[in-house]
Amino acid sequence: MIIKEKSFYKTFISLCLPIVLQNVIALSVNLADNLMLGRYGESSLSGVTAVNQIQFIYQNLLMGIGDGLVILASQYWGKKQTEPIKKVACTAMRTALVMMAILFLLVSLFPAQAVGLFTEDKAILAEGVKYLKIVRFTYPFFCVTTILLAVLRSTEVVRIAFYLSLSTLCVNCSINWLLIYGHFGLPRMGVQGAAIGTLTARMIETAAILFYIRKKEKNLRLKLKDFLLWDREMAGDYYRVSAPIIVLQSLWGVNTALQTAILGHLSSSAIAANSMASNLFLIVKTVAVGAASTANVMIGMVIGQGDEKRIRMYARTFQVLFLIMGICCGTLLFLLIEPILSLYRFSEESRLLARSFLHILCVVMVGMSYQMPVNSGIIKGGGDTKYIMKLDLISIWCIVIPLSFIMAFVVHASPIVVVWCLNLDQLFKCVPAFIKVNYGHWAKKLTR
Numbered sequence: 001m002i003i004k005e006k007s008f009y010k011t012f013i014s015l016c017l018p019i020v021l022q023n024v025i026a027l028s029v030n031l032a033d034n035l036m037l038g039r040y041g042e043s044s045l046s047g048v049t050a051v052n053q054i055q056f057i058y059q060n061l062l063m064g065i066g067d068g069l070v071i072l073a074s075q076y077w078g079k080k081q082t083e084p085i086k087k088v089a090c091t092a093m094r095t096a097l098v099m100m101a102i103l104f105l106l107v108s109l110f111p112a113q114a115v116g117l118f119t120e121d122k123a124i125l126a127e128g129v130k131y132l133k134i135v136r137f138t139y140p141f142f143c144v145t146t147i148l149l150a151v152l153r154s155t156e157v158v159r160i161a162f163y164l165s166l167s168t169l170c171v172n173c174s175i176n177w178l179l180i181y182g183h184f185g186l187p188r189m190g191v192q193g194a195a196i197g198t199l200t201a202r203m204i205e206t207a208a209i210l211f212y213i214r215k216k217e218k219n220l221r222l223k224l225k226d227f228l229l230w231d232r233e234m235a236g237d238y239y240r241v242s243a244p245i246i247v248l249q250s251l252w253g254v255n256t257a258l259q260t261a262i263l264g265h266l267s268s269s270a271i272a273a274n275s276m277a278s279n280l281f282l283i284v285k286t287v288a289v290g291a292a293s294t295a296n297v298m299i300g301m302v303i304g305q306g307d308e309k310r311i312r313m314y315a316r317t318f319q320v321l322f323l324i325m326g327i328c329c330g331t332l333l334f335l336l337i338e339p340i341l342s343l344y345r346f347s348e349e350s351r352l353l354a355r356s357f358l359h360i361l362c363v364v365m366v367g368m369s370y371q372m373p374v375n376s377g378i379i380k381g382g383g384d385t386k387y388i389m390k391l392d393l394i395s396i397w398c399i400v401i402p403l404s405f406i407m408a409f410v411v412h413a414s415p416i417v418v419v420w421c422l423n424l425d426q427l428f429k430c431v432p433a434f435i436k437v438n439y440g441h442w443a444k445k446l447t448r
Contacts, residue, residue, distance in 0.1 A: 003317040011156075012294055012321070018162040020290035025165040027283055036176050036194070044191045047127030050115050051135060056256065058103055062143060064249030065096045066150030067296070068242025071381060073154035074297045075447045078304025082219070084447070086226040087234040089151045092242075093144075093227050100143040107136050127191050134195035141202040148209050153297060155219040160212055164205050172201040241446060244389035245380070255396055259422055262408050270415035273353035280340055281361045284333045287325055288369040291318075295377030303382060303443050311443050315378050319370070319437065326369025334362045356416050360423065368426040374433040383444035391432060395425040 069092040073085045107114045115128035149161050178186050179193025189196070213222050220226075295318050302311050337358045341351060380388045404421040407413040436442060 001313055001316070002320060003313050008314075008317070011298065015156060015158050015297060016290045016294040018158045019293050020286045022158075022162045022165045023286035023289055024283060025162070025169050027279075027286070028169055036173075036180055044127050044194075047115070047124045047129075048131050048191055048194060050124060050128045051132045053117075054103075054107065054114060054132075055135075057250070057254075058099075058139065059142075059146075060249040060252055061099055061246065062096055062146045064246035065092050065099070065242060066146055067245050067249075067380070068092065068238060068385075069147070069150045070154045070296055071300055071383060071385070072238055072241050072446050073151065074300030074381070075304035075383075075445070077155050077219075078301035079447060081447070084234060085151070085154065085220060086222065087229050087231040088238050089147070089222070090227045090229045090231075091235045091238045092150065093147045094230075095242075096143045096147050097140075100139050104136055104139050107132055131191040131195045134192060135198055138199050138202040141199075141206040145202070145206050145209055148213065151220070151222070152213075152217070153293070154300070156297060156301075157217070157219065160209065164208055167208065168201045168205050171204055172197045175200055237446060241383065241385055244385040248389045248392055251393070251397070255401065258401055259404070262404050262418065262422070270350075270353055273350045273357055274415075274419065276340075276354050277357035277361060280336060280358065281333065281365070284329050284336075284365060285368070287329050288322075288365075288372050291322060291325060291369070292373040292377035295373050296381035299378050299381035299443075300383075303445060304447060306445070308443070311382075315437055318378055319374060319434075322370045322373045323366075326366040329369055330362045330365040333358065333365055353415060357419050360416070360419055364423045364426045367430050371426065371429040371433040374437050375429065378437055379433075379442045382442040383446045384442040387436065387440075387442065391429065395429055399428075400425045 069088055073088050076082070076084045076088070111129045111132050112125065115125055115132060145164070149164075152158070152160060175197030176194050177183060179189045179196055180191075182188030182193075187193075299311070299314060299318075302314055337355060341354060375388055375391065400422065403424070404418060407421050408418050
């Protein structure tokens, strides 16, 4: 039976929309950085891109820590128990700070070696090191902000994340424009100017969320002392839920690097076409990401309330919503192909490849918009994190990566075939997702 109450859909939209907008803005920040540094110098852009690979892995670790917090805390929120949420938040924050401290120490002691993992070009390496020496100071601020936003998301507070992302975009772009190029008599600092812009934006972002929690947040009424509430039993519960997610997010960072390596060995036309196609795909993909995050919270809440019949109704209703959203997003992506292609000065070969890649991604979008929110939203939100880890380990590491390597380097297949292989899991994971969510046991009560 499908849920017909308007309150369900109102809650879904009120949670999903800000998350989608936040992700779109976050992608816009990266795009703005690339455009500004691309105009400044190719080595500068490549150096920052290399350093951002470190940031990507760090961000994935923090997302894993935050997702574990949301899964457990949202069930307590469903039971309207706030004290356990504070203890879970304390454990997550300590874990994130330890990870941050290790990374900060490593990049401080070995900056050249860290950047050298992603490039051997001396000019790019030098630019990357200059950027890293400043941008490493963003790590503590980003850590605190990410975990606090996860705590708020578990209690259905999501709009603040959108406003923070919007402020980050404005501050970062403004300072970049001033310091990268040296406008209004300011020094022309290149990558160092970009790093200062990012650091300033992160500092303001953290100050803003701390102010919000201090003055505006009413659900938990968090205070600094709440992050000293260490509870061994609650920490054990948290790590049982979070460990598979943290492992998975770490491997996802490595997987992305490997996919980049595979695509990097294609023709220059294929690389340019894939860059354009993937950027457009990522923007439309934010709808699926927002749906998964929303389902995560709503499923956790209803499990916390203990209403098994309603849990199944939620799952069925979500699946219908995800399919509708997938068809709409796939159609939108198809309609955007020609208008977006007209903005690029591509060779005819690159234009043909980009069009083919985007046609593939239109199909992928439909499958991904179903399986990702089902697997990472409903099932993971239901507490079955080990299933998600096993599914991704098998699908990505045993099928997608080996098959893509074989097609690219042994068979020397066309770029179109390789792109199909790299995205194949977004389609075949629909089958286990459907079986598990409709016939399997995934709704696990994690609270005490």
